[in-house]
Structures are given as C-alpha cells and as structure tokens.
Amino acid sequence: MEKALLLFLVLFPLLASAWVYPLRRRSREYRNRLIQIVPLVELAAALLLLLWPEASLELPGVCGFGLRFQAGSLHGLLALVSAFLWAGTGLNCPSYFASADGCNRFYFFWLLTLGALMGVFLAADLFTLFVFFEMMSFTSYVWVAQNETDEALRAGQTYLAVAVIGGMALLAGLILLKHLLGTLAFDTMADAVASLPPEKMSALYAAGGCALAGFGAKAGMFPLHIWLPKAHPVAPAPASALLSGILTKSGIFGVLILSRYLFWADLPWNTVVLALGVVTMVLGAVLALFSIDLKRTLACSSMSQIGFILVGVAMQGFLTGENALAAWGTVLHMLNHSLIKLVLFVSAGVVYLGTHSLNLNDIRGWGRNKPVLKVLFFIGAASIAGVPGFSGYVSKTLLHESIVEYVHVLEHAGMSTGWFTAVEWLFLFSGGLTAAYMTKLFVAIFLSNRAIGQRLPVRGYLAPGTLVALSAGAALLLFLGLTPGMTMEPLAQWAAQFLRADAGHSVHYFTAVNLQGALISLGIGAAVYLLVVRGLLMRQEPEGVVYLDRWPRRLDLENLVYRQVLSALTFVGALCARVAASVGDWLVLLGEKILFTKAPGIFVPKHDENFGTYGRKPRHFLTEETFSFDLMLAGGGLIVLLLYLLL
Secondary structure (H helix, E strand, C coil): CHHHHHHHHHHHHHHHHHHHHHHHHHCHHHHHHHHHHHHHHHHHHHHHHCCCCCCEEEECCCCCCCEEEECCHHHHHHHHHHHHHHHHHHHHHHHHCCCCCCHHHHHHHHHHHHHHHHHHHCECEHHHHHHHHHHHHHHHHHHHCCCCCHHHHHHHHHHHHHHHHHHHHHHHHHHHHHHHHCCCEHHHHHHHHHCCCHHHHHHHHHHHHHHHHHHHHHHCCCCCCCHHHHHHHHCCHHHHHHHHHHHHHHHHHHHHHHHHHCCCCCHHHHHHHHHHHHHHHHHHHHHHHHCCEHHHHHHHHHHHHHHHHHHHHHHHHHHHHHCHHHHHHHHHHHHHHHHHHHHHHHHHHHHHHHHCCCEHHHHCCCCCCCHHHHHHHHHHHHHHHCCCCCHHHHHHHHHHHHHHHHHHHHHHCCCCCHHHHHHHHHHHHHHHHHHHHHHHHHHHHHHCCCCCCCCCCCCCCCCHHHHHHHHHHHHHHHHHHHCHHHHHHHHHHHHHHHHCCCCCCCCCCCCHHHHHHHHHHHHHHHHHHHHHHHHHCEEEECCEEEECCCCCHHHCHHHHHHHHHHHHHHHHHHHHHHHHHHHHHHHHHHHHHHHECCCCCCCCECCCCCCCCCCCCCHHHHHHHHHHHHHHHHHHHHHHHHHHHHC
C-alpha cells in the first residue's frame, strides 16, 4: 500500500495532465473540475502517506540508474505543502483564467509540474532528485511565458537560461559526486564522505560548488536570482504563488541535502552558504523596498525570505550538535513562506483582475472598501513581517535565536563574535525592511485615496474558490502563529529528523527576551517607512500620492553582467566554430585533390561516376555545408550516447 502511494503521488498528476485537452473539447467545466480534483486527491494521498513514515520504493533500471523514493519527515511535509498549494491555486484558477487564452496549455504543464515536484521532494537519492528537478524546470517555463507578450517571452528566456545553466552545473556536480563517493543515496552519502581521503576534499568542494549553483539558481539565491524579479510580474498570479511559494523550496531542499549530508560542520562550506544567504536576504529586501510593481515587490520579497532560510541552513552547520533551533526555524520558515505567498500572490491576482495593472500608482486605493480582502492580505503581510501572533514570527524568532546562540558559544570559547554580531543585525535590519515594504503595499492598496481613472469596483470581485483558498491559507497562518507550542514545534521536530537535528527544548515565544528581536525589527521597519518610503519614494501631488521608481535601471544584474558574459561566450563560440569550419573545409579540399580526378569542386571518385548526393555540387556549397554536416554527425552521436545511458 505505502509503495503504491509513493508511486501514485508522482505519476497521478503526470497521467492526469493527458486529460486536459480531451475534457476541454467536451466542456470547460469538466476541465476546471479536473484541475481542482487532482490536487485534492494528491492532498488526500499525501495525508494518507503520513501513516507510513518509513515507506520507500525503488524502481531499478529506470533511466539507467534506477529511481528511489522515500516518505516521512521533511519529504512528507514538503509533499503535503505542495499538494495544499496546488489545491489552493486550483480553486483560484477558473476565475483568474475565465477570459484568458491558452488555458489548456497552462493547465497541462501545471499538472506535469506537480508530478515532477512530488518526484523532487520524495526522492531518496540525488539522481532521482535531478531527473524530476530538470523536468520541473522545463514544465514550469511555460508558466512564465504564458501570456506571450514581449516581456513574458524575455522573462521566460531568462528563466530558461538560468534553469539550463543551473541544470548543467548540477549534473556536473552529481557526476563528480558519483565518482568520488560511489553513491548518491541520502542515507549513505555521509558515511562515504567520512571515509574520503583528505586529498579528495578539493574535488568534493568542486562537486558541491557545482551542485550549489544548480540548486541555488532554482531557489533564487544571489547571484542567480535574476529570474525572480522578471518572471513574477509577467506570470499569472496562480503560477507566481507556486513559483515563489514552493518551487523555490526545491532548490532549498537540495541545498539542505548538500549541507547536511556532505558538508556537515564544514567551516568553509557553511561560511559560504551564510554569506550568500545574508547577501540574498538584504539585497532582496532592498529591491522590494524600491519596487513600485506589486508582484515584483512580492518576488523580491521571496528572494529575501530565501536568504533568511539559507541563514538557517548555515547556522545548523555552525551549531552542529545543538542545532535544533536552526533546524526548526529553517523548516518552519519554508512552511510559513509557502503559505504566505499563496495568500499574497492570490490577493495580487484579485487586484490585477480588478484593475488590469500592477503599478502602485494605478492600483492605489482599489481595496479601500473591500474589508475581506484587506483582512486576508493583512494576515499575510503581518506574518511575513514577523508580527507576534502570526506564524512568521515563530520561524523568524527561531532563526534569530540560533544566531544569538552561536554568538554565546563563541563568547564562551573566547573567540571573536564580530562577524556573527553583524549577521544578527543584518538579520534584524532585513526584517525591518520586510515590515517597511509590506506596509508600503498595504497602505497603497487599502488605505490611500483611489487613483484617478481607476476602474470602478465590481461586486463579486472575490470568486468563491478564490475566497476559500485565501481564507484557508490565512487561517493557517493565524492558527499556527497563536499556537506555536502545540502545532509548530511538533511539526518542526518531526520534519527536522531529515536534518538529523537534536531533540532541542521547548521555546517560550512570547517572553520579553524573544519578543525583543521582533520589536527591534518592527521599529526599524517603522523608521524606514517614515524616512525612506514616505520621504524618498513618495511624492504628494494634487491628484494624490505618487510612488517613485528610484532604483537605477543600469543596476540590472542581468543586463549589466550576465548578458555581457553570454555575448562574449557567444563570440568565442562563433570564433571556434569558424576556425573549425575553415579547418574542415581545407581538409575536404585537400581530400578532393588527392582522391578525385575530375574538375575542382566536383565530387566524383576515380572509378565511380555516380558518387553520393553531393556528386555535382559546386565548391562553395561543399565548403559552406561541411561544418554543418560535422555538427549533425556529432549531434547524432550525442543522441545515441544519451539513449544508451538512459536505456
């Protein structure tokens, strides 16, 4: 039974996707029912799988190496969260796409991505994870390019480029790991690393660095975050909720595996992860603060929250045997961020359908007379800002306390604490920026005067399915935040078993000591909002408040660095191709003079007047087509090799 459930969770959405087009030919209603029922069935199956936490499944010979799946702990939690988010967005999709084109295509790849993501989170080895990770990257590309505008296609290109380059880096890392360790299974990698000779550690770092780049690209980690701010503004709101809420967690899941099973307590590795986490955390918050696009702000916010999670990943390695707080904070912030982005992005979709804009100057004041949406959005905003009483406060408190705990460890050891004190204050500062930009969004949409020329609000702006999805997500955020000891701690203890965390101890979240960090962050947020947002990023005009876009466009990392580097690589590649083509052409001409006796440029063997297709082609044709023919042969050889490896 348990083995069948594991396989069902992965295969059912993949098989169900084939019914999208046939059902649409019969009725739009049938298709909509399909995309709502499939996630609910997945959710029920994920809940049922909790009864068999030790369940495992191996499919030998599939893809050459075999596929292995594992239930329980963090596997089960992430599978459950994935199904819940798909169920929530499935309720929202029919109303969001009611008058949109290309829905069948979106739903087809939407279900494929669900199956692929289940394969990622239920994987028991890195090879299985890689297979479904790459499948997920390509199927989710369609979400970004769904609207087929110039901006959407360009964002899709960026997303696909990062995914492909990250996938290549990940594949290189896994090949090196397989060669070094002889295994890619999670349960045996740690022992293989322990027995690795010291002279092989440099190769292990190289493999880990390649894999970190691959997983970090999907997570939105600096400097591979460039797809996040571009993809979300153009993608449909249900897609943005999933891209931000759960697909980024697939990258974090990979980083967790690398950190826990390959580089446990490794100082250089954890230092690099911590540094990348801090930069991602601060930069994402700054970008969100300056943005005047609703979904771009939420996208940059996701980047910042990924930084918070990466800080937790690194702190587990620093704390080693006393890492419970860091492990709990990491797991719970992954959960909280997923629920938060479901609420915020679906709310953003409601605003977009009502205004057909995402610019704060156009949507200003649209939500003034919409108390239900105002309350639901506030719960999401307060949770991500770390306001006490909401779930985000609990996970951020645990992450903050893990930093403080390590500072105390360093003090007792008589070591310098300067670096980690700076990390603590950057953590609190980023939390303050989070509060500032969420206040900016809430005030603009729900408290400001209505923008001139704005579309009049319509009754029934919240479809029943959308209301259910938003209410369920917001209720969970509030319930978990008010009962952390009863709900969140047991959940964290169970999920953190995957991270081999210690038992830990119960935390009193609402004492003055633990409230202090949240109050400092909220105080910083209030100061930043008053001094920076209202003083620098807003201007009062006769028609009302105008939000200013003051972020320098020349600081776009994609245009500033990555496209320049790719252009240089393209030039180098073209130069190499030209040289290779010239060499090939001269070899062809040399062979012609030696082997053939007819006029130059005529391919006729000495003893055969009927030689091949090119028998009577002029020389310029032969020389121009030589390299193309060589490439065709090389490509054919690679395809044969790939089929051999897979089959």
